Amino acid sequence: MKKSQVNITIAGGGATHTPGIVQALFESRDKLPIHELRLYDIDQQKNDDMFVIIQEMMKQLKVKDITLSQTTNPKAAFSNVDFVFSQIRVGDLEMREKDEKIPLKYGLVGQETCGVGGFSYGLRSIKGLLEIVKFVQDYSPDAWILNYTNPESLIAEAVRRKYPNAKILNACDMTISIEETIARNYGYERKNWVAQYYGLNHFGWYTSIFDKSLGRDVMPEIIQKLKKEPMKVASFNAKDPSWQDAWNMLTKNLQLFPDYLPNNYLEYYLFPDIVVNNSNPNYTRANQVMDGRLKETKELAAQIRSNHFDDIHFDFGEHGNYIVDMAASIFNDSHERFMLIVPNVGAIPNLRADSVVEIPAYVGCTGAEPISMRHPINNFHKGLMEAQDAAEKLLVDAYFEHSYQKALQAFTLNQTVPSADKAKKVLDELIVVNKDYWPELNK
Template structure:
């Protein structure tokens, strides 16, 4: 079987070692010839190159490693692009989170106005990269983790309608793994019916193949009575899942919500634990990014180390399993972000939705939600879709008015006055990361 060339775009990310180790784990199913790390941040890419080189020498010295800032070198002849780029890095994420908090609104990297700020940066950087891929590797599959996924998917759909891309988010995997941990299930036995937008959805059914029935009603009752097991989690994530438990108990008697819905429905509780001077971005800088620096120093001080503190994880497994399903035409099932096109029949067809899909050599085949969705969910999704489409309009049309409309319509925003103040501040701090708005 042909050996594959994989380019990790955003190669300096702290998630890169987990992705690599997962690829190496599937030696037979996913034969590997070369790993390329591509990142515009030379220092971060160089640091990660040291870590990846160490792992390859320990496990697969036959695999070539390329570390580059040059798109032609990164993409020419590659088979897969695993994308996890973060335009502006953690410093701009910090601004995305702290500026809305200054006005008493949710400060979060993908939700609310921080997510819209990040979306404007991501569209500019991501579409430029897709242009490089179209030029240098037109037959490559792009498996995308870059956020905000719905906004990225909508912008790519408009500019590169024929590019081979699959947009995926592993948050549903995290939720299902938490159900396993909390109540003793095995998510490998789940056939889930889920619908929504990225970080904005609901489980309608979780069919357990070993029990031959939908166990979602049972799961909801257990959550109501016992809560979710958040032991061992970072405090910010534990709070998120505790609020998710409250949503189930107080507002969703039949459906299991994505925990990110707290930012739209329980904004007051989401804000309770927020420190406007120390946000999730600061946590990541002090943990995941520091770990990279510490690991590089450890390798440099002792090149004969036996091991380093990185392992395979669900984040890496999800994207690698998609690649394997393409390579072997497996028709495995994933939650993916795709154009609606009637999959949710009572939702506008041009929405970009997150639903179950089968993945094979041809690409993605969505599962239809034949009977439609409830009005509450539909109404929330319609408003969010409209706001996101206005933001994408603003990007392509360089329209300040469309950006303002998008900000004002965002469901975390109480009025247009605050929307305009935050938009103006984001325009100033983002500078050339955004397109010019007129």
Template structure:
């Protein structure tokens, strides 16, 4: 079995140690000869990558480790680029969340104005990685889980149409893990799902066991009263108070289309005022993450690097990220794994725009994903998705054309923004906050 060379783009990310631990835990499924760390922030990467080097030395000393800020060194001789970059870091995420809240609008990193602001920063960063990969390792695949995935996926479709990039999201995985727990199954892999939508904007239409028995009635009965809430004492990473609230809120989202099961993020579009009301405008999710996960990961990484040992470490394997190994294996070994991916619609949803980037089950092999046809979708979901796709396409057009007008239109069209005047005021303030990151808009 071939041993692979991987570059983690976003080597200074707080998620990197969990992903490295997950890769090391799956070496029997995906053998690795080399792991490279690449970031454009050397100081931040040093903290994380130095600790990861100790982890790798202890668990798999035969793996070669490279840490670099040089694109040629990073992207030469790699089979997979695993990308999770955050252009502007958590400081800019804080702006994405707090600026909309000043206008009574949802402050969230992937939905509404915050998502558009983040998207305008992310597009250039992800395209840069694609270009490095194509220059130095043209046969490699990029597994991209940089947010906001919907806008990034539309940008790569439009601006790098031939790139070998797969855009993926772990939120459906997290939800399916909760569904498996509700059903008393050992793993979400015991379920066969049908799903359609956009990233952070979709619905499960069928869930069966491997024998084809319908599991939806049991799930719906639970969701109707509890959302996706379960006993969270051992449910994994997405379980702090804000996530627990999110999972409970699903019951209200479910009530709108009770023949399907919804993605959690739909709450931001259906009940935006509820989200604004319960959010502290001075201490948002970005602050929680900076004071929580970021502080914890950086403290642990420094300790591991200083001691040159992981003894007593509280860093955890990112179990959710095992889907990245499934995806890499599907491409490397042509496994035909069935996975939810963000792909060009092209008829997968028959009554929907062909060029829309939709999230549907795909069969994945060495040539990439083959989407499974989901047929026609109902008017309610179709109307919502058409509006949201228009938002995403306008953001990418605004980026590509440097168009202030199109970004104003995108903000006005979002279900989270009340009117065009608020959209313009928001845009002007976001533009000022992002002047070091966005292209010039005219």
């Protein structure tokens, strides 16, 4: 990509994670010379609020050479752009609340990306992300889409089927959030790490973490520390006490299965009964976000408009840096290493080729170059992944075929669901509340 100036659109510009991405863009102009930044969102008020916040960030950081705009018009958003960062949430937090609370009524995990709540969100997100991909194909077909929209595995599979030639990278920041939290807890520097990891999105394991500055694999010592005592929440998640529960469950996982360092989201699949018992069916994670990040964002925008506000806090963690570093690696053809969600095609040799897996990959101007595992994975992980991967494929089938039967099979096979009867009851209730978002499922 040979250009002196880069135009970037953030799809889902009104999201609360936007300031972290924008800060990373401002700090990375030496390797990604951004000229124009556009915020695109179908929610005008959220986009307005974020536009005000980003304007104020530009003042505080003395950024004067970037053109900032906001729009709800797809043509204005996606014409003449080089990168689209997608972080859309179809149905907003109101639908996330339903994804979480309806399963809990039936004693099932209520979570936005895992379990049947994740499948509910997935059927909404597929439609929304495919629309974004079409906009980019229509208005800037050479642009790269860097996708943060969840649930990543489902979206990656759907885009692969509908737009096999789209220039898109699907990435999740959870692995680097885990790594950054570990590094801050135990005094490592994450940027010195070369991590080996495999799995599905939110469903994987580290096999090693080589520290270049120390010249050794530090994962065994990290596991020993985590087995003895859970790590503490890092500063970028300090306002969110639920993360401490996640790190507590990570330690429980390691005490039972100490050979590999797991993604913390595996708690929903390996300990669904504990998760349900510890969940408040009347106040879920969606409510926490509404009363936390969402409320704070609205209040900050109002304070800026009235000129009564404190300085903006600039520790957003690695979320923004990750997606910006990816864009810079494409722009400069620098082949940096990232965890990406990609078609397997032999990278994990004893897993089906058309699985959508999360593994390390190098990124350059032609996109992702996945790194092969070279060795078969163990039967425990393979069995878990194959069942969940099959469930996800069935759900994508259900989306494209408008098949109630495929959706029911997907819900039944989901690794958090113990009963086809419960799967049907939850599916039927979710169909009703998602009538404006899901495709019609024909029986």
